[in-house]
Amino acid sequence: MRLKPSSVLLSSLLLLGSACIVEAPGGASPEERRAATVSQVPPLSVRNGANLGGKVELVGATVQPGRLTPGEQAKVTVYFKVLQPLEDDYLVFVHVEDVDGRMDRMNVDHQPAGGLYPTSKWRPGETVKDEFTLYLPPGAPARALNIWLGLWEPRTDSRLRLTNPQAVRNDGRDRVFLAQVPVAR
Numbered sequence: 001m002r003l004k005p006s007s008v009l010l011s012s013l014l015l016l017g018s019a020c021i022v023e024a025p026g027g028a029s030p031e032e033r034r035a036a037t038v039s040q041v042p043p044l045s046v047r048n049g050a051n052l053g054g055k056v057e058l059v060g061a062t063v064q065p066g067r068l069t070p071g072e073q074a075k076v077t078v079y080f081k082v083l084q085p086l087e088d089d090y091l092v093f094v095h096v097e098d099v100d101g102r103m104d105r106m107n108v109d110h111q112p113a114g115g116l117y118p119t120s121k122w123r124p125g126e127t128v129k130d131e132f133t134l135y136l137p138p139g140a141p142a143r144a145l146n147i148w149l150g151l152w153e154p155r156t157d158s159r160l161r162l163t164n165p166q167a168v169r170n171d172g173r174d175r176v177f178l179a180q181v182p183v184a185r
Helices: 005-016 030-036
Strands: 044-052 056-064 073-082 091-098 127-135 144-153 176-182
Touching (some): 044 176, 091 127
Antiparallel strands (some): 044 056, 073 127, 091 144
16 A cells, blocks of 8 residues: 555654644635635524414524624514414513523513514414514623523413423423524623
């Protein structure tokens, strides 16, 4: 068997127990650097599939940007597919929690679709887009945030029950895990 010179050099280095890192002369070109870097973190896109009460499927969401910096905000867009009519007007409850538990939970409960389209008006077959904003205060110690959500009816203080808990991450109390958003330092 005939070895290539690079194979002989590599095997000699391994036998000697030394290692080295070889870098290409001059490093990356400006074009290569531009191609390998981004000026903004792209949206974090997640699929879900949670079935809420047999009436609504939480299809998925995007978080823009995909990494949050203290003192800044992120836009979250959630997509709900309507499976059956809803008799009540539910709120979207959103709980944002520090993964390490060093911050108080943030509640971002709100009327779906900016209050323009209450759940009692939703029609089967539609996909309803809901948007809200997360704000992380300056100096917040979080390294990442977990976003939990569901649908809540305030008059009775009840949540629309998660009917497929084995299929999606949840906390056993009808809160669906939507996404984990890293925090920039």
